[in-house]
Amino acid sequence: MPEPQYEDGQTMAPTGAGGAVDLATSEGERLERPPSAASGGQAPAGPEGSPTGKPRSLWSDAWRDLRRNPVFLISGVVILFLVLVSLWPSALTSGNPLDCDLAKAQQGSQPGHPFGFDGQGCDVYTRTVYGARTSVTVGVLATLGVAVLGSVLGGLAGFFGGGWDAVLSRITDMFFAIPVVLGGLVLLSVVTSSTVWPVIGFMVLLGWPQISRIARGSVITAKQNDYVQAARALGASNSRMLLRHITPNAIAPVIVVATIALGTYIALEATLSYLGVGLKPPTVSWGIDISAASQYIRNAPHMLLWPAGALAITVLAFIMLGDAVRDALDPKLR
Amino acid sequence: MADLGKKDEAVDATPNVTDVETVDAATEAEAVAAIEAPVERGEPILQVRNLVKHFPLTQGILFKKQIGAVKAVDGVSFDLYQGETLGIVGESGCGKSTVAKLLMNLERATAGEVFYKGQDITKLSGRALKAVRRNIQMVFQDPYTSLNPRMTVGDIIGEPFDIHPEVAPKGDRRRKVQELLDVVGLNPEYINRYPHQFSGGQRQRIGIARGLALNPEIIICDEPVSALDVSVQAQVVNLMEKLQDEFNLSYVFIAHDLSIVRHISDRVGVMYLGKMAEIGTDVQIYDHPTHPLHPGAAVGGPGPGPGSPRQPRADHPHRRRPLAGEPAVRLPLPHPLLEGAGQVLHRDAAAGDPGALPGPGHPGGARIGVPLRRGEGRGPRVLTRGT
Numbered sequence: 001m002p003e004p005q006y007e008d009g010q011t012m013a014p015t016g017a018g019g020a021v022d023l024a025t026s027e028g029e030r031l032e033r034p035p036s037a038a039s040g041g042q043a044p045a046g047p048e049g050s051p052t053g054k055p056r057s058l059w060s061d062a063w064r065d066l067r068r069n070p071v072f073l074i075s076g077v078v079i080l081f082l083v084l085v086s087l088w089p090s091a092l093t094s095g096n097p098l099d100c101d102l103a104k105a106q107q108g109s110q111p112g113h114p115f116g117f118d119g120q121g122c123d124v125y126t127r128t129v130y131g132a133r134t135s136v137t138v139g140v141l142a143t144l145g146v147a148v149l150g151s152v153l154g155g156l157a158g159f160f161g162g163g164w165d166a167v168l169s170r171i172t173d174m175f176f177a178i179p180v181v182l183g184g185l186v187l188l189s190v191v192t193s194s195t196v197w198p199v200i201g202f203m204v205l206l207g208w209p210q211i212s213r214i215a216r217g218s219v220i221t222a223k224q225n226d227y228v229q230a231a232r233a234l235g236a237s238n239s240r241m242l243l244r245h246i247t248p249n250a251i252a253p254v255i256v257v258a259t260i261a262l263g264t265y266i267a268l269e270a271t272l273s274y275l276g277v278g279l280k281p282p283t284v285s286w287g288i289d290i291s292a293a294s295q296y297i298r299n300a301p302h303m304l305l306w307p308a309g310a311l312a313i314t315v316l317a318f319i320m321l322g323d324a325v326r327d328a329l330d331p332k333l334r
Numbered sequence: 335m336a337d338l339g340k341k342d343e344a345v346d347a348t349p350n351v352t353d354v355e356t357v358d359a360a361t362e363a364e365a366v367a368a369i370e371a372p373v374e375r376g377e378p379i380l381q382v383r384n385l386v387k388h389f390p391l392t393q394g395i396l397f398k399k400q401i402g403a404v405k406a407v408d409g410v411s412f413d414l415y416q417g418e419t420l421g422i423v424g425e426s427g428c429g430k431s432t433v434a435k436l437l438m439n440l441e442r443a444t445a446g447e448v449f450y451k452g453q454d455i456t457k458l459s460g461r462a463l464k465a466v467r468r469n470i471q472m473v474f475q476d477p478y479t480s481l482n483p484r485m486t487v488g489d490i491i492g493e494p495f496d497i498h499p500e501v502a503p504k505g506d507r508r509r510k511v512q513e514l515l516d517v518v519g520l521n522p523e524y525i526n527r528y529p530h531q532f533s534g535g536q537r538q539r540i541g542i543a544r545g546l547a548l549n550p551e552i553i554i555c556d557e558p559v560s561a562l563d564v565s566v567q568a569q570v571v572n573l574m575e576k577l578q579d580e581f582n583l584s585y586v587f588i589a590h591d592l593s594i595v596r597h598i599s600d601r602v603g604v605m606y607l608g609k610m611a612e613i614g615t616d617v618q619i620y621d622h623p624t625h626p627l628h629p630g631a632a633v634g635g636p637g638p639g640p641g642s643p644r645q646p647r648a649d650h651p652h653r654r655r656p657l658a659g660e661p662a663v664r665l666p667l668p669h670p671l672l673e674g675a676g677q678v679l680h681r682d683a684a685a686g687d688p689g690a691l692p693g694p695g696h697p698g699g700a701r702i703g704v705p706l707r708r709g710e711g712r713g714p715r716v717l718t719r720g721t
Contacts, residue, residue: 226474227481230474233438233440240496
């Protein structure tokens with residue numbers, strides 16, 4: 001056995017450029033290279049620095065793309081601000097959103113009350129700040145629920161196929177046929193609770209088929225790759241194939257769609273609240289405030305302007321974030 | 335490599351392969367013991383008998399009705415001897431890759447047996463199947479899809495040890511992976527890199543290292559070099575030959591490149607429409623072709639001959655020799671779904687069977703008894719409902 005001789009370390013360069021290999025000769029060592037290339041068994045370092053240096057995974061590549069994307073930076077700052085505001089609203093306002101004075105109803109901007117007062121005499125600025133918490137909570141929890149439920153059901157259906165897959169696909173089709181707003185009007189009108197949970201539950205119920213369909217498709221795509229067959233040939237269990245090989249390669253589209261959906265769930269919450277079937281007072285929500293302000297749009301447009309503006313910026317930020325994540329994770333989808 | 339079975343005479347006639355000495359294992363432990371038992375060099379290690387794989391063609395959305403079947407593999411039998419390389423060639427769609435998947439138990443066989451040391455692996459499960467998986471490994475065709483892009487090279491080559499922890503103790507694995515990288519000619523320091531940082535040839539070396547990790551006895555190579563650049567093909571094939579000597583491996587080497595198969599194989603089997611049309615040493619197969627559509631007949635199509643590149647010399651061994659009974663008009667490409675395509679071959683006088691083999695003493699030449707009239711056997715008819 002001659003001393004170890006490695007293929008060239010130049011990573012992406014075509015191999016074999018230096019190997020004078022003749023297929024017709026059938027004996028002897030045919031991996032010969034000039035001795036200088038292999039002296040000491042030390043291959044030259046590739047263009048990405050030392051071979052032992054920190055490797056670049058596809059996730060870190062995606063993160064690198066994201067950090068350079070201005071859309072991601074802008075939406076990220078807005079979302080970070082929103083999250084901080086919903087965690088500590090008292091940092092921005094000392095007022096109480098439920099502390100109202102009918103005498104000040106519909107009044108405009110005043111010192112200490114920059115956004116004015118709404119129809120009940122509540123401070124619009126304080127209510128807008130506190131409304132962020134509701135919107136972010138509903139959006140994040142509904143998205144989490146939809147993503148977990150949808151990707152587990154869709155992923156298992158895609159992986160195992162067969163009858164389970166056929167049944168799930170037909171159920172998905174049925175849910176797709178339900179109009180969201182109409183379904184909300186019917187289902188949520190019977191709910192009396194004033195918490196956010198019925199709304200979140202409704203969104204998960206109607207939202208999971210979308211993610212399930214995407215997860216199923218991307219699991220089926222990933223399943224057909226040879227590396228899954230290779231794992232099976234090694235004797236890997238189903239759970240190992242799912243967790244180690246399929247999930248990491250199938251999760252990107254789910255993340256992308258879930259991020260974009262987050263913005264639409266926030267908008268949907270506002271829609272349902274506006275229609276009177278979503279959140280109910282005393283919960284503070286932009287949708288409720290928009291609904292209440294819409295009757296006075298001629299007399300006191302400021303009551304509508306601030307919560308509606310906050311809602312628009314929030315939804316836009318999440319959709320922009322989803323776009324940026326999509327571009328980074330799956331450039332082919334662009 | 336010793337000249338294992340490289341004798342010119344004594345055709346290894348497929349349908350007449352020897353009986354299999356099956357090992358009746360009552361318990362799983364006995365089966366595992368049989369699987370772990372060593373096999374002498376030159377003894378049969380893998381014996382395939384009448385292997386069949388049909389893919390059903392169905393119609394209907396909810397209630398599926400079978401309207402036919404693709405006969406991907408339709409009765410294949412052969413022996414693989416310890417230490418030899420059996421090349422399997424055949425045109426695209428003839429069932430080569432399905433055979434590989436069946437040998438790996440990645441697809442369920444419709445019928446037939448694959449005996450590994452006397453154990454029918456198509457019926458094994460649990461611990462015994464896991465023991466078989468340890469001993470039969472696979473190298474895949476496409477090095478770009480056979481490595482998980484989200485895993486480092488160390489994780490890819492180390493995964494066999496995660497699945498079979500008894501092979502290497504945990505603390506020892508990293509060193510083992512680096513040894514394997516060294517064995518296949520890659521720098522052991524690349525252990526933390528990702529597959530996309532390697533070229534095609536390097537990736538195929540990683541795939542080979544993964545196949546070697548468990549110290550298997552058989553490696554099924556499903557067109558291992560056909561996705562590679564020609565210069566790299568030679569390197570990888572030569573590496574595989576070197577590893578065969580070093581680790582005492584038996585190869586089933588599936589390919590469509592005839593020169594590479596001849597280079598590496600001790601014996602060559604020719605598949606045609608899901609059957610093993612003939613099998614024998616490379617000299618028998620390449621220089622004394624007996625089957626009208628087998629490589630001996632097909633070789634010498636395009637490609638440089640020693641004289642003019644377009645017209646090889648008349649006495650050149652690779653010059654295309656028309657066989658008696660060969661139709662003047664090219665037949666449509668054979669396909670398991672097309673009835674009529676390549677049907678001329680069914681006129682084989684012996685058995686009406688494309689898999690029929692010449693007996694000894696038929697070194698080559700006419701196998702088709704009835705000369706074909708012009709136009710006969712043409713016009714493929716797609717199998718439709720009711721057939």
